[in-house]
Amino acid sequence: MITLTLNGLDVSVEEGTTLLEAARFLGFPIPTLCHRDGLSPYGACRLCVVEIGEGPKAALVSSCTYPAEEGLKVRTASSRVRRARLMVLELLLASCPQSKTIQDLASAHGVRQQRFRQEQEDCILCGLCVRMCEEQMMAKAIGFRGRGQTRSIGTPFDIKSDVCRQCGGCMYICPACQLRCTYTEPEKAICGACANLAPPCIAQDPFDDMMCYMDPCVACEIARDD
Amino acid sequence: MTQAAAEPDLRGAPPGDEVDPEQIRRIVEKHREDRGGSIAVLQDIQTLHGYLPEDALRMVAEETGRSLVDIYGAATFYRSLTLQPRGRHLIRACLGTACHVRGAPRVVEEFERQLGVKAGETTSDKEFTLETVNCLGACALGPIVVADGHYFCNVRKFGVADILEKARRGVDETRPEDDETVFPLEVNCPRCNHSLMDRGAPVDGRPSIRVTVDFRNVLSPVNLSSLYGSFHSAGGAEIPQGAVCEFFCPHCHGRLGGPSRCTECGAPMIPMVVRGGGMVQVCARRGCFGHRLDLDGVNA
Known part of the structure; x- marks a missing residue:
């Protein structure tokens, strides 16, 4: 067992526990976008930053990838951490304004506007779908491509992958995906594709069997220019 | 004057669309020992074809037992690997900071004007590919242009035609009248x-x-x-x-x-x-x- 101080509270956790797991276990909320139980930690979204150490040596680290250390002093919501989180949220809003998940998170943290150049991306490169495809679906149909500004996620050569079974796991798990549809729960259906408050597909009869995310939505006939 | 025909002129090899499975297998086999040697494999294939054909990547994935996503990810990550067919001659002009302040943009412009393509493109006759790179590590000699692996230093706008001519003729061509060691x-x-x-x-x-x-x-x-x-x-x-x-x-x-x-x-x-x-x-x-x-x- 490892003993550390979390927000002034002395706690013991199993060796190998990450700071995020420890904090959540003890009930300290830490927001994340790229972390899911069952998928390997990745540290992409940087929303889960926490401050470790004290004084001039204090540092911000991503709690989802940082293992608990003996005697570590962790603060999950210091002013520095909150400032960093708000900045991350503003940047996420700047790149992916349509994402319901990001909007909700921003709203919960009191971010009402962002000050950066507005983009209209539909991916924050969190890698959840890539890990979902590889680790849970054992398919490895999608992955990261390119780098820097042109980094993107998709199948090799942008054509239908031989190993994709169209399980839809990637779209299910995506926090930003516009094609996501909560198809099994009509009352919660949010069709990011057409941004309709009342998606027309709900009215159709075999709603449960539609699996809307498998193909471009017929109802809204989204015109994807790429 | 050794038996060794230096490297066979691979750039000039058949435009590289035909992928020979046997060759790919041999390349993969060669790098079987080095752990995670997929980059070395991709480099060898690129030397062979001048670029990375789609079929070759599929074969590499099959031979190495890695997933195509990983191979494709590596192939698209590195600047020196390309999925686009290149011309017979590759011109790489440095636009790094040092070369930039020494006038590399004008050199690149001149290349673009003389070749009639933009940086990153290949001429329609498939002779030249023009690329820009961000540093070649020889900043003191800038602006640097590399034509078919041959470095030209202190390149000026008026030297561009000469470089293109040399590349066309073959930068490796040995001319006894120019070179005392030959x-x-x-x-x-x-x-x-x-x-x-x-x-x-x-x-x-x-x-x-x-x-x-x-x-x-x-x-x-x-x-x-x-x-x-x-x-x-x-x-x-x-x-x-x-x-x-x-x-x-x-x-x-x-x-x-x-x-x-x-x-x-x-x-x-x-x-x-x-x-x-x-x-x-x-x-x-x-x-x-x-x-x-x-x-x-x-x-x-």
């Missing part, structure tokens, strides 16, 4: 003393040295450049790089060979008699640049 030799067989010179099949624009090469019991005539310092040859295309061959005189059919070993790679050296006195020895390994000239006591 000079022609005439050689005879050390066994029958018959001249080995072949005027009918010039290499580097000069009479070549004709020998018979035995690789895995297949005899083939090979013509070597008679320029000491040039590594060009013609024939023997089926002999893979790095293979050690036996050399025979085409006239007396005697085996050419001596006791000495190449200082570069340890393969046997092939001696030939230099007309006017002396011996020249070349390495029997294809692709090795080991050679030695003894002119009557003077070691060159």
Whole structure:
């Protein structure tokens, strides 16, 4: 067992526990976008930053990838951490304004506007779908491509992958995906594709069997220019 | 003037659309030991085809047992790997900070104007590909332009036409009149003393040295450049790089060979008699640049 101080509270956790797991276990909320139980930690979204150490040596680290250390002093919501989180949220809003998940998170943290150049991306490169495809679906149909500004996620050569079974796991798990549809729960259906408050597909009869995310939505006939 | 035809001109090889599964397999096999050697594999394929054909990537994924996503991810991550077919000649102009302040943008503009393409594109006749890079690590010599692996330094706008002309002619072409370390030799067989010179099949624009090469019991005539310092040859295309061959005189059919070993790679050296006195020895390994000239006591 490892003993550390979390927000002034002395706690013991199993060796190998990450700071995020420890904090959540003890009930300290830490927001994340790229972390899911069952998928390997990745540290992409940087929303889960926490401050470790004290004084001039204090540092911000991503709690989802940082293992608990003996005697570590962790603060999950210091002013520095909150400032960093708000900045991350503003940047996420700047790149992916349509994402319901990001909007909700921003709203919960009191971010009402962002000050950066507005983009209209539909991916924050969190890698959840890539890990979902590889680790849970054992398919490895999608992955990261390119780098820097042109980094993107998709199948090799942008054509239908031989190993994709169209399980839809990637779209299910995506926090930003516009094609996501909560198809099994009509009352919660949010069709990011057409941004309709009342998606027309709900009215159709075999709603449960539609699996809307498998193909471009017929109802809204989204015109994807790429 | 070794047996080694330097690298076969791979850029000029068939525009590379045909992917030979056997070749890919051989490349993968070569890098089987190095852990995670997929980058080395991709580099070799790129050398072979000039770019990375889709089929080749699929074959690599199959052969290595890795997923296509990983291979494709690596292939798209690195600047030096490309999925787009390139022209026969590759011009890379540096636009790094040092080159930039020394006027590289004007040089790139001039290349774009003369070739009629933008950076990153290939001319319609598939002759030239123009690329910009962010640093070549020789900032003091900037602006730097690399044409087919040959570095040109302190490039000015008016030097662009010259670089293109050199690339068109082949930057590796050896010209004895320009280079003092390159000079022609005439050689005879050390066994029958018959001249080995072949005027009918010039290499580097000069009479070549004709020998018979035995690789895995297949005899083939090979013509070597008679320029000491040039590594060009013609024939023997089926002999893979790095293979050690036996050399025979085409006239007396005697085996050419001596006791000495190449200082570069340890393969046997092939001696030939230099007309006017002396011996020249070349390495029997294809692709090795080991050679030695003894002119009557003077070691060159």
